[in-house]
Amino acid sequence: MNSNSDIVSCYASVLNLYAICLQALSSEDRKQILHDIANALEVNEKTIKAENDLDVAAAQEAGYEESLVARLVMKPGKVRQYIHCVI
DSSP: OOOHHHHHHHHHHHHHHHHHHHHTSOHHHHHHHHHHHHHHHHHTHHHHHHHHHHHHHHHHHTTOOHHHHHHHOOOTTHHHHHHHHHO
16 A cells, blocks of 8 residues: 555656646647636536535544544635636
């Protein structure tokens, strides 16, 4: 079984690869990708919120401390904040 540090290291490697690929794109292509991400967030906002609600409920049922569960809760407008950060 992989340790958490192995998993984090793997994710970091993948993100570095994505960064290298993005650098090879033109500025317009990168801008289009960011707009596509923002659009996907907007289109899927209700689904993202519903999935977050399920995650919060699962954490509560698993007996996680309330302070940790509270950090999982996606507050209203959070997806909008993500959209504005992307574009």
